Amino acid sequence: MTKPDIQKLYDVTEATWPPAARFDLGPVTLRDGAGGGKRVSAATAQDGWTPVDLDAAEARMNEMGQQPLFMIREGQDDLDATLDAKGYKVIDPVYARMCPVSNLTDLPIPRVTAFAIWEPLAIMRDIWAEGGIGAERLAVMDRACDPKTGILGRVDDKPAATAFAAIHDGVAMVHAVETRVAHRRKGMGKWVMRQAAHWAAANGADWIAILVTTGNESANALYESLGMEIVGKYHYRIKA
Structure with missing residues (x-):
């Protein structure tokens, strides 16, 4: 591999x-x-x-x-x-962070904690919208390669988080991870990523990856704790 x-x-x-x-x-x-x-x-x-x-x-x-x-x-x-x-x-x-899918499939997903769902449910679209992920980015998901899925996370018996994942050439990449403000710091991020990994394994992927801005300290700490190592980086240059 x-x-x-x-x-x-x-x-x-x-x-x-x-x-x-x-x-x-x-x-x-x-x-x-x-x-x-x-x-x-x-x-x-x-x-x-x-x-x-x-x-x-x-x-x-x-x-x-x-x-x-x-x-x-x-x-x-x-x-x-x-x-x-x-x-x-x-x-x-x-x-760009990545790890083997098997790193995140060592634990079963707790009952009613996270699900792989496609097409996205209305509540998933609502959670994305609350985080500024609107129709234009949902259209990106629609255009993405197959296989693909949405992830819905729940905590305290309430919808709490969502994400999108798709697979290309053996790599599952996770995008648009969003947790509702009221449910942050409750461990949702790790279960969303672990559910994405279980889905990726079931669909033939060997690796799972995510892109995160270097300044997002909390997200980088989460992915570091999951064993997702930095593989490389990029940046943009924009004309004022």
Whole structure:
């Protein structure tokens, strides 16, 4: 079971949280996120780009009505420096974390604590909406590759948390983890992730991954406690 590297996780991210459309403009790939956030809207540059290519990509993003935004992947120091010189600012550095699915399937899920459900129930959509995850991001979930599922978590006999997961090339990636304010610090996060892992194992995945901003200390502490190691990182640069 070969451990996936960060380059593979970039591909898994694209498949499990896809843009509405993507196309190449020379060595730059542009994405139409349809309002689904940075992850589905950011441009990426391949080897061989030039500053002229970046200017053309910026102009096209403006034409698309999207704020110029690039994802900077590991090893793209020259791209990072060039965009910095062009006035692009760093925003939302992200860790990619991962572990074997078996790390999170060693415990059974307590009765009526977490469930894998697709399509999402109305209460799941409500919980996402409370956390700012609206129709545009739900549309991303609809576009995502199969197999996929939603996760519903319950505590104190009440709906408390939800998440989305999909599998690509043997890796289950979890997105849109959201816990209701009234039910935070009750252990919901770990059971949501463990339910996602049980579902992933049942659907043939060997690894489970998640993306989390570097500044989210509580989430990083949770995933660290579950044995999800940092595999790599990326950040965005955005034009003011």
